[in-house]
Amino acid sequence: MPQDQMRLCLNAITKVLDQVRRDHGQESAEAMADFHVRSWQAAKDEQLALGVPYYHGGAPGLRVGERVLPSSVTGTEHVMSRYVRGTPDFDRLQVTCRDHVYFSSARDLAVEYAAVYPDGGFYRIAPEGDFEPDPDCGIPGLAWRCSAATVVEVVHAEVRLQRSLTLKQIDDLCGLDSPMGARVVAILRKEGRLGHRRPPART
Template structure:
């Protein structure tokens, strides 16, 4: 039997289980995705991925410095992320329900931020 696909979202650290990750166009919150992918990022969508490490990067790059990784259930039509370099990993949806919250240690946030700066991301 095939394992169920798990989806993750990395971003703002203030959500709890059962709440919804909503798109930046609705919340008016600054979006990390806006900076690196301004030309293709749809702020009326929520981005989720099947790779927890990918979500971790976005959690670490959240402007608050206190981002979290969420395991989520995508709500609405799940469409491939047009900016994704690898197909089948990143998707966009209308919103996502939080199923589980993963705290990201401050040391990890700082390490990922340093690596991103070194890579010129």
């Protein structure tokens, strides 16, 4: 998402936080749950008002006007749940749900998913009907899911950034310390597709 659009979304979320504090008077569990719902709605309203484009990285070969369908319909096994299967958080993460199409307001995030597919297509899409927050995403407005979408533009028919992902790229994508990050590292190492450039030390 461009910096000016990100700034406007953050401003909207800050206003929501101020309102939640006024309504609840304290940062209780109820207040934080209220903030979660309102902040995602504020980000959604702001993105729709600004006409923020949405992107999806997934199966290659789709053309403009064709539908992006969930894996429960297409039957593909190239899904993010393969990277978290067997981890302690597998049952908690909603990424295991296969009846949704996931998309993002951030080009870089979607293109990473296209690369991880691997060699997937990178598309600008329009969600069909209403859409909701990706429950595994903690940043309001960054990632969403819907029942289906339509390809508006084929940005890249096939994303071949490289035949391997570095530890830095995995860290940017899902965090090396997360269960998903550990699973991605294990799979790519087994497939011989793990690069060796480490992320910078966190301070």
